[in-house]
Amino acid sequence: MGAEDNVPLDDKAKRMRDLLSSFYAPDPSTNNAPSNPGTLDAINTSSFDADQYMNLLIQKSNLDELLQRHVEMAAEIKNIDTDLQMLVYENYSKFISATDAIKRMKSDIVGMEANMEQLLDKIMSVQSKSDGVNTSLFEKRENIEKLHRTRNLLRKVQFIYDLPTRLGKCIESEAYVDAVKFYTGALPIFKAYGDSSFQDCKQASEEAISIIVKKLQGKLFSDSESIQARTEAAVLLKQLDFPVDSLQVKLLEKLEQSLGDLQLKTDDIENASMESNDPKLGKVPDSVHITAHEGSIRGFAEAISAYRVIFPDSEGHLIKLAQDLVVKHFETVEQCVKGRFSCANLLVVLRTIWTDVLLMDEVLSEAVLPGFSLEAAQNALKQHVASTFNYLLHDISDALLRLNVSSKEAAEENPLQVALEASKKALLQGSMDVLLDFRQLLDDDLGLLVQLRDFVSDWVQEGFQDFFRALYDRFFLLSGRKSSSSQDQGLTAGAHGEKVLAGLVLVLSQLSVFIEQTAIPRITEEIAASFPGGGARVYENGPAFVPGVMCRIFRSAGERLLHHYINMRTQKVSTLLRKRFTTPNWVKHKEPREVHMFVDLFLQELKETTSEVKQILPQGLERKHRRSDSNGSTASSRSNQLRDDKTNRSNTHKARSQLLETHLAKLFKQKVEIFTKVERTQESVVTTAVKLCLKSLQEFVRLQTFNRSGFQQIQLDIQFLRTPLKETVEDEAAVDFLLDEVIVAASERCLDPIPLEPPILDRLIQAKLAKWKEKNPITP
């Protein structure tokens, strides 16, 4: 029930409020929500149509409902009437109370204006009185102020007149600080009136001040004073407007001069190195020199720290000075490094420099001297590595070039062997020494070097790499086979100017092999053992020293040089043969009387080659074996047979059929490999040379046309060559074949190929042999 009551009560209150508000609202239409007039709820809207409402109600409801509705509505209307009445009463009472309040206010305000006017009058009178007092006191106040100013002035004048004596007192008591303070205080006055009223005074005080300045300068320059005192002096001088800068410059100049004494002298270092070479004497003067040096550096460091305190702005200059010193140090080092300079000496020098640097760094850390010197040391070391390898290169080429000299003197028995051994030793020993030397650098615990350790081992490896490359180039330069045109023309020309010895080329070739097989592995081993790790940066581009590549380069170099050697040797013979074949008129040749002398020359040349080769190259291992083998082989006997055949056939003038026969013979005979691979043995090299010479001989013969005598001459010469050649040569079959070929070629190119009768041939050969024996009794 309560709830039932509540709802209509709420409805009621709500509607009342709505009604009230609609009453006060300026536009009632807006307030009413437009609702459908067709519903029963639309009773509160403005568009309420009573008829329609009634119709709707009657239609929708039955009688009961209508009655109920009627009762409800009557009650509602009654309610609303009471509400309206109450509202009107309320409003009315409020209005009445407001009218009362207004009435009261109006009566209160009357009478306030009079009070205000009274106040204004009083204030005006106070003001006029204060003005009177002010004017009467003004004069007196001005007077007092004037008097006060005069007094101040007088005091100042008194001070200035007293200044000289006061300064004198200060000088006596060395209270320079006060003196300077007084003087600077008086200075503006002196400036204004110094020329007129205070002339004497000014002069006197200036004199005093100049004394002070002198004293201060003395203090500043005297090393015995404490740094504090000197700093003070500097500051005071600055206050006195004394040109401190020039002083600073002067001082720094002095410092710079002393720097000159500090420099490591090249002579000293050289002396040191000389002395250290002589271990007995070396130690003492060395250390004496070093301690002396250290003392002076210490002095220098102290001076620096002093100056830094004295002249705060001189830092840049000092840094420059210190860096200059380091630079000069390293310049000296580089100077030394250019010469032959062992690592031990370098170490001594570097150590000295490093202690210097550390000392200076203590007082002048802004100069970043360690970093700076690290860089410089890096350069110096790099240079050192480079120059060391350069000297090594020189040593080796010297050892090689000695061959040129010694062979001219012909003093030694086996110049090639000596040269080879010497250069081998120079190379290996030199490399080992270099490694050992650099090892010292690595082992040293000097701060400077510790940081560079990785770099050093890199550089050494790189150095070896470059060294071998340079050596390779040098070899080809020495061999006269300048393969490049744009290389240093001068050197190339020089090497070309003097004739290159064939022997030298052979030595170079052999040395290349030695490098490939012994030196590089040894060095690699040594590097691996003593330069562990290598550098940090190396592995980007692979290790600096690549023994594999170097081995390959030198292997090919060895081969090329060997070929070059053979070429040089055969070239000589070739020239000989060219002369032999182009000079005479072969068509009008006279009957052969003796073996031509070119054979002698040829054999001579061959002997020379053999002797050179014997000095250096190893003997072929299978020599014996192969020889017996080929002796018994059918090929060799067949070729002999063939030769006989050929000689017989050529008797019958059938050159044409002979050609055919040679072809046929070639078909059936196993093809004689003339140009086989050269092996690095005495026999192989000589054989190759002989083969090439004989081939040239054949080619020269083919270019000529012979008469019968010319042909016979060739036949005789070749026949004579047969025996000595076989003795020197490994591959008899090939040589035999080539000799035959020469005769065949001659017969082909002969207008009338009738060979010499064997008895005559024999006799002529015997005669030559006899002569030969006579000339060189030793040789078989």
Add this chain to the structure above:
Amino acid sequence: MQGGSSGIGYGLKYQARCISDVKADTDHTSFITGTLSLREENEVHLIRLSSGGTELICEGLFSHPNEIWDLASCPFDQRIFSTVFSTGESYGAAIWQIPELYGQLNSPQLERIASLDAHVGKINCVLWWPSGRHDKLISIDDENLFLWALDCSKKAAQVQSKQSSGMLHYLSGGAWDPHDINAVATTCESSVQFWDLRTMKKTNAIEHAHIHNANYDMKKNHILVTAEDESGIHIWDTRKPKSPIQELPGHTHWTWAVTCNPEYDGLILSAGTDSTVNLWMAPTSVEDEAITESIAESPAQQADPLLNSYSDYEDSVYGLAWSSREPWIFASLSYDGRVVVESIKPFLSRK
């Protein structure tokens, strides 16, 4: 005798030294070659490569009075060629015309158009201007250089000018610059000399010993290739005679002849007395730096300039000729009288 060779063979009866491409024959790939036999009757063979390229056909066989030391086909008339010949005691040179009797192989006579008979000593070679029609000829003997005016219709050749090579310069051969009608290079024992034909004066020289043979690059101006006894093949820029721009190893024994390919840049063919013919590819960047670098670099990194070595010969190879019609074909002639025609097509793809 064929062996495993890919080449097409053709046998001459006798030994022979020289072969020449018949440049004027634009319809066929043909070569002309002549024998060198002191005591037999010598022959000139006109050989044609069959259309299938599988066979060499003898197109003409002509007897030639003496052994032939040099032979060159006229570059503008396929029926004309020149020979240098020797009787054993004396030398002669002549211009010949092949009679129009194609098909009949019964040794018809060659018609001698002119004899170049002003020579005294040993004649080395006769040169035609390689680039086209030109009525001049050059013949070189041991000591002199002759310039001939040739008139084919009148069948006459006249000496136009003559120049002695100078003392102690025994000429051995020469090459006519295909780019300059007035420039000729001659080889002698110690140098290559360059001549201006208008003045007949020496203009330049490359001092280099033992040059056997020289050949101008047909495509590139100023490039001369020479073959030497010892160090093989050199490529020169004639403007820079001090040093070669490139060096190739050459042959085991003498390098006898070199020729540049008329079409493909940098392809060089060389023949040697070691019975091989080598095909080279000179790197196109023939600058000086390339050479210096090649020293610095390890040999493995260098490309091998040798493309192929044809070694299927029984004797020294003296004759060598590219076909100008089919520039991937060359003919080689070994001393035993075998002509071998090879195609280099398999190696062209590598370029």
